[in-house]
Amino acid sequence: MRSNSGSKSTTRGIKRIDLAYVELASSENARDINRDIVLEIIRSQQPVARADLARFSGLQPSTISSIVEQLIQEKWVAEGAMARRPRGRPSTLLSLNDAMVILVADVRPNQSIVALVDLNGRFLAREVVPLVSEPERSVEKIVQCMQAMREAHRDRSFEGVGVSLPGRVDPDTQRLILAPNLKWGEFDIKGAIEKKMQLQVELANAANACLLAELWSGRLDGIRNAVLVTVSEGIGAAILANGQIIASRSGLAGEFGHCPIDPNGPQCGCGQNGCWEVFASSSAALRYYRESAKDGKVGTIHDLLRLSEEGDPAAVAAVTKQATHLGRGLRLITATLSPEVILITGDLTTSWARFGPIIQKELAGSMLAGVVPTLGITNDGELSRLRGAAAVVLQRHSGYHASTHLAGTGERSRRKRTVPTSGRTVAS
Numbered sequence: 001m002r003s004n005s006g007s008k009s010t011t012r013g014i015k016r017i018d019l020a021y022v023e024l025a026s027s028e029n030a031r032d033i034n035r036d037i038v039l040e041i042i043r044s045q046q047p048v049a050r051a052d053l054a055r056f057s058g059l060q061p062s063t064i065s066s067i068v069e070q071l072i073q074e075k076w077v078a079e080g081a082m083a084r085r086p087r088g089r090p091s092t093l094l095s096l097n098d099a100m101v102i103l104v105a106d107v108r109p110n111q112s113i114v115a116l117v118d119l120n121g122r123f124l125a126r127e128v129v130p131l132v133s134e135p136e137r138s139v140e141k142i143v144q145c146m147q148a149m150r151e152a153h154r155d156r157s158f159e160g161v162g163v164s165l166p167g168r169v170d171p172d173t174q175r176l177i178l179a180p181n182l183k184w185g186e187f188d189i190k191g192a193i194e195k196k197m198q199l200q201v202e203l204a205n206a207a208n209a210c211l212l213a214e215l216w217s218g219r220l221d222g223i224r225n226a227v228l229v230t231v232s233e234g235i236g237a238a239i240l241a242n243g244q245i246i247a248s249r250s251g252l253a254g255e256f257g258h259c260p261i262d263p264n265g266p267q268c269g270c271g272q273n274g275c276w277e278v279f280a281s282s283s284a285a286l287r288y289y290r291e292s293a294k295d296g297k298v299g300t301i302h303d304l305l306r307l308s309e310e311g312d313p314a315a316v317a318a319v320t321k322q323a324t325h326l327g328r329g330l331r332l333i334t335a336t337l338s339p340e341v342i343l344i345t346g347d348l349t350t351s352w353a354r355f356g357p358i359i360q361k362e363l364a365g366s367m368l369a370g371v372v373p374t375l376g377i378t379n380d381g382e383l384s385r386l387r388g389a390a391a392v393v394l395q396r397h398s399g400y401h402a403s404t405h406l407a408g409t410g411e412r413s414r415r416k417r418t419v420p421t422s423g424r425t426v427a428s
């Protein structure tokens with residue numbers, strides 16, 4: 001989050017717990033929690049010696065030793081160089097295992113970006129895959145791309161596949177239950193990819209994935225209430241309330257994009273008329289441009305944003321109208337959730353210097369009461385969904401139980417994030 005310049009977080013890799021908000025533990029899950037803490041310290045302090053893990057965490061050396069052995073066995077952590085210590089014997093330094101990788105896909109209505117990411121969040125490969133209207137064929141193309149990446153990185157250990165989707169996934173059935181702009185029906189995306197790749201596949205709503213990426217990167221440290229809004233073909237939103245990502249029943253929470261603004265407005269992909277997203281999405285900006293410009297031929301939102309950066313009056317007017325609707329619609333969010341932070345991600349953020357202030361002004365003018373939330377953008381651009389898809393896999397596979405869980409999206413997410421004793425803080 002660019003606006004949060006005071007954040008202590010590092011930009012490297014993925015941070016999973018905000019240790020400022022850990023609570024008291026029950027003994028039954030103390031070991032899980034200790035594992036979380038050890039993994040987090042390795043991530044943030046790597047390369048790090050076992051003795052320093054004990055010092056940072058306050059855990060017994062024997063506890064550290066057994067947790068580390070398990071993490072090495074499961075390939076989350078790798079041993080590296082020997083380091084001389086001021087006192088005692090030289091010790092082996094520990095890092096997250098770079099050899100472990102995750103295949104990810106960011107699925108959009110017309111294309112998917114497929115990528116390979118390592119545990120430190122580094123991209124080893126990235127490719128655009130054009131999609132077709134049939135889900136079977138589209139998923140087949142994604143799988144082919146993933147297979148090629150796997151083949152090209154045979155020396156790596158593949159942990160799983162994460163897929164970011166422009167829709168809501170039922171946590172129980174793992175099927176898309178709402179994706180007005182994708183129109184893949186109930187096609188079993190997870191099953192189809194798992195069958196071909198022989199890897200466990202995790203699906204996530206794009207907005208939730210982006211929010212998780214922000215949380216794990218540490219950019220939202222200290223923030224307990226935030227809403228992330230994705231602006232692309234549609235408008236999605238993810239909610240962090242009291243430190244938890246909210247999915248609610250059937251994973252459907254956060255569909256502000258389909259709140260009606262004007263019943264006489266254009267028809268939305270959801271079937272209703274005048275939803276927020278038909279006024280404030282990238283598709284809306286393109287429509288505004290086509291309606292006003294004489295030769296209104298722009299192919300994509302990127303073309304339109306480029307034109308607006310060049311000062312084309314019709315393009316500036318179209319995106320200004322979109323930004324105005326986006327800012328006004330944020331009242332839905334401030335009135336419902338009163339977040340401390342609102343993060344925007346997606347197409348419009350590439351022209352943030354020009355259009356951000358418009359959104360900020362509308363947001364400030366729409367407050368019912370209280371302090372205006374901090375408005376920011378994610379600084380990963382289109383990588384945000386990919387990082388989020390990787391974070392979902394890491395979160396669900398590493399035995400990790402952070403407070404930032406996607407509530408209700410997996411068995412592990414229902415466990416409570418706690419810490420056994422007080423005074424266990426880590427400098428980050």
Ligand SMILES: [Zn+2]
Nearest residue numbers: 258268270275
């Ligand atoms: Zn709608």
